[in-house]
Amino acid sequence: xxxxxxxxxxxxxxxxxxxxxxxxxxxxxxxxxxxxxxxxxxxxxxxxxxxxxxxxxxxxxxxxxxxxxxxxxxxxxxxxxxxxxxxxxxxxxxxxxxxxxxxxxxxxxxxxxxxxxxxxxxxxxxxxxxxxxxxxxxxxxxxxxxxxxxxxxxxxxx
Numbered sequence: 043x044x045x046x047x048x049x050x051x052x053x054x055x056x057x058x059x060x061x062x063x064x065x066x067x068x069x070x071x072x073x074x075x076x077x078x079x080x081x082x083x084x085x086x087x088x089x090x091x092x093x094x095x096x097x098x099x100x101x102x103x104x105x106x107x108x109x110x111x112x113x114x115x116x117x118x119x120x121x122x123x124x125x126x127x128x129x130x131x132x133x134x135x136x137x138x139x140x141x142x143x144x145x146x147x148x149x150x151x152x153x154x155x156x157x158x159x160x161x162x163x164x165x166x167x168x169x170x171x172x173x174x175x176x177x178x179x180x181x182x183x184x185x186x187x188x189x190x191x192x193x194x195x196x197x198x199x200x
Contacts, residue, residue: 056080058159059131061140062166068143068150068189070111071173072129073159079129080156086128087154087183095153095177095184099170103151107185111150113141114192120152144189153177153184 056078060071074080090108095101108123118136120129133141144150153173160172176182 057083057129058162059129059135060160060162060169061137062169063137063139063143064151064166064170066143068140068147069153070140070144070150071153071155071160071169073155073157075158083128084154084156084183086122090122090128092152092154092183092185094180095182098153098174098177098182098184101177103153103184103186105186107152107187109152109185110188110190111144111152112190112192113145145191148190149186149188151184152187153182156181 056075057080058073060073062069062071072083074083087107087109092107092109093104095103109120109128112119112121112125113133115133117133118131119127121127140150155173155176157176157179160169164172173182177184
């Protein structure tokens with residue numbers, strides 16, 4: 043079992059996530075199908091200026107997309123600039139190394155692939171090659187986006 047894979051109902055939902063570290067850097071790969079939330083997510087991300095990628099390997103991901111991640115004790119949310127959630131995933135389904143790196147760096151590489159889900163058991167190197175191939179086919183969007191941890195605080199009582 044790979045703890046970096048979150049695939050609640052991906053067969054019908056149309057969106058799957060994989061969180062991992064590549065060269066010590068956090069990477070979150072979302073893949074979408076033409077079913078469920080997949081097309082809606084792609085449209086929302088295009089509107090939020092998540093740019094199409096020409097390549098992944100050896101390329102620098104753009105910055106400036108109008109989305110970011112919020113992480114709390116229970117879930118990870120991809121939000122737009124109005125803080126509307128575009129995507130949610132349970133925190134327990136995320137790779138702990140990804141969480142540590144993303145919080146330390148206050149950001150992550152985000153890549154969204156269209157054309158179906160890669161095999162969830164792909165090794166990181168093979169996943170990176172798949173991301174690169176999809177980008178060269180015009181089926182990948184990506185950026186470096188912020189990650190913010192929301193800490194719940196108790197009300198002060200005097």
